[in-house]
Amino acid sequence: MSMHYGRAHHPKAPAGYIHDDMTKAEIKERESSLVPLTDSVRRLVDAVVRTQVPDSVLDDVRTRVETLAEELLADALPGPHGVRFGPDGGFRNYGNPVVGKGNAFAPPLAVQRDGEDVWAEFELGPAYEGPPGLVHGGVSALILDQLLGEAASAGGRPGMTGTLTIVYKQGTPLGPLCGEARIESTEGVKAVVRGRLLTRPADGSDPAVCVEAEGIFILPRWAREAMAAADREHVGDA
Amino acid sequence: MSMHYGRAHHPKAPAGYIHDDMTKAEIKERESSLVPLTDSVRRLVDAVVRTQVPDSVLDDVRTRVETLAEELLADALPGPHGVRFGPDGGFRNYGNPVVGKGNAFAPPLAVQRDGEDVWAEFELGPAYEGPPGLVHGGVSALILDQLLGEAASAGGRPGMTGTLTIVYKQGTPLGPLCGEARIESTEGVKAVVRGRLLTRPADGSDPAVCVEAEGIFILPRWAREAMAAADREHVGDA
Numbered sequence: 358m359s360m361h362y363g364r365a366h367h368p369k370a371p372a373g374y375i376h377d378d379m380t381k382a383e384i385k386e387r388e389s390s391l392v393p394l395t396d397s398v399r400r401l402v403d404a405v406v407r408t409q410v411p412d413s414v415l416d417d418v419r420t421r422v423e424t425l426a427e428e429l430l431a432d433a434l435p436g437p438h439g440v441r442f443g444p445d446g447g448f449r450n451y452g453n454p455v456v457g458k459g460n461a462f463a464p465p466l467a468v469q470r471d472g473e474d475v476w477a478e479f480e481l482g483p484a485y486e487g488p489p490g491l492v493h494g495g496v497s498a499l500i501l502d503q504l505l506g507e508a509a510s511a512g513g514r515p516g517m518t519g520t521l522t523i524v525y526k527q528g529t530p531l532g533p534l535c536g537e538a539r540i541e542s543t544e545g546v547k548a549v550v551r552g553r554l555l556t557r558p559a560d561g562s563d564p565a566v567c568v569e570a571e572g573i574f575i576l577p578r579w580a581r582e583a584m585a586a587a588d589r590e591h592v593g594d595a
Numbered sequence: 596m597s598m599h600y601g602r603a604h605h606p607k608a609p610a611g612y613i614h615d616d617m618t619k620a621e622i623k624e625r626e627s628s629l630v631p632l633t634d635s636v637r638r639l640v641d642a643v644v645r646t647q648v649p650d651s652v653l654d655d656v657r658t659r660v661e662t663l664a665e666e667l668l669a670d671a672l673p674g675p676h677g678v679r680f681g682p683d684g685g686f687r688n689y690g691n692p693v694v695g696k697g698n699a700f701a702p703p704l705a706v707q708r709d710g711e712d713v714w715a716e717f718e719l720g721p722a723y724e725g726p727p728g729l730v731h732g733g734v735s736a737l738i739l740d741q742l743l744g745e746a747a748s749a750g751g752r753p754g755m756t757g758t759l760t761i762v763y764k765q766g767t768p769l770g771p772l773c774g775e776a777r778i779e780s781t782e783g784v785k786a787v788v789r790g791r792l793l794t795r796p797a798d799g800s801d802p803a804v805c806v807e808a809e810g811i812f813i814l815p816r817w818a819r820e821a822m823a824a825a826d827r828e829h830v831g832d833a
Contacts, residue, residue, distance in 0.1 A: 386650070394656060394657040398660055400664045402636060402700065405629075405697055406676050406698055407667075407672040408667035409671055410671075412627075413628075414666060415632045418667060422632070422638075425656050426635065429643060430642050432648045436721065436769075437728055438724065440726070451644055457644070461700075462640065486676065487691065489677040493691065493741075495693060499734060502731070518763050520763070521763075522758065523758065524757070525757060
């Protein structure tokens with residue numbers, strides 16, 4: 358199951374969500390160095406895909422990349438970054454491959470919210486290619502899984518992805534794209550979320566719908582218990 | 596639609612599949628430098644996710660990464676790598692985010708084939724994390740899309756992914772995993788392919804099925820025409 362973190366800062370949230378002492382101000386300071394570094398590594402990933410320089414240059418660059426990795430690993434978490442919350446509500450999931458600010462593969466998506474609607478504008482380059490010139494179908498699924506999960510959370514229904522269905526309507530061109538998602542319906546512990554990926558034409562012409570997705574999200578036990586407790590409190594207030 | 600390249604070297608294959616003059620021997624030579632470089636960049640991506648070094652080190656590393664990217668881009672393809680075929684059957688899709696030998700995000704999967712069965716053993720680290728300690732659900736979808744597409748090709752039914760359905764059975768732990776896929780049935784231009792991701796326990800205990808997938812692949816026109824022509828030739832031979 359794919360767990361989205363919506364209300365994971367709740368005391369009944371499952372283990373693995375880390376609470377630490379990094380304030381929002383400290384996070385902002387850290388990210389002013391981390392994000393540009395991640396951007397530069399993203400450019401390096403792209404350069405390796407496209408480079409045509411002689412083998413000897415590849416070998417030389419490799420040696421220097423290894424040195425850089427060692428310098429960063431001189432002090433590093435022993436395992437995955439995890440999902441972290443600070444004391445004043447700062448939130449970090451730097452390893453997330455769609456939105457993680459420390460993950461050079463993540464485009465990264467900056468997901469916007471307006472009520473129950475979530476969306477993101479982003480650009481996918483050569484490291485996301487499947488068929489020639491087109492986005493890998495699995496990358497579309499990866500991005501939609503994240504967007505649908507964020508829509509479930511935005512609609513107050515954080516949960517585990519039970520089933521994800523992706524319908525490919527037409528090839529998705531590499532370049533500027535837009536994704537959007539929103540809860541369609543809820544029934545008991547289930548929420549049905551729909552989303553899609555569209556082109557974002559530079560000339561202002563109508564966007565084309567390339568991929569559609571439907572996800573069924575199951576509200577986890579800790580969230581159900583928290584909501585039931587809130588209901589009881591509310592009844593007590595009345 | 597997500598196009599898999601199965602028979603794309605066929606003369607009727609769609610545009611965008613590039614034929615060049617790189618022989619298998621030249622490809623092997625190139626990859627003896629490219630693959631270790633990609634591995635080192637993959638370690639760098641992982642290091643950026645996990646690093647705890649001071650901001651000043653991040654800034655210094657960033658500057659040097661930028662220099663390396665510039666050196667690689669001194670001679671580079673202007674756009675995506677595409678899917679390339681050499682004169683003696685060598686095949687390259689270096690940018691593919693699941694199997695590309697030049698893509699530092701690709702685990703990469705080395706997909707094995709035995710008749711119509713395809714499978715791969717691989718390991719997913721911190722750059723693939725969604726929920727704490729678990730593989731991002733969308734990464735599972737990304738990998739399964741690739742495996743199902745390769746199974747469609749292995750079964751002689753290359754095509755576009757029409758619909759991909761992913762069922763999450765339980766959280767997929769980061770670490771060693773196995774994926775497998777195979778065509779289940781065909782009807783007209785449609786092929787139904789099934790696959791799954793399993794754990795790969797180090798202690799030899801039974802693997803757990805974490806994710807199941809079903810994909811419906813549609814045979815493209817060029818492949819249908821090629822198959823019809825082959826049938827006519829076969830009738831002519833009889």
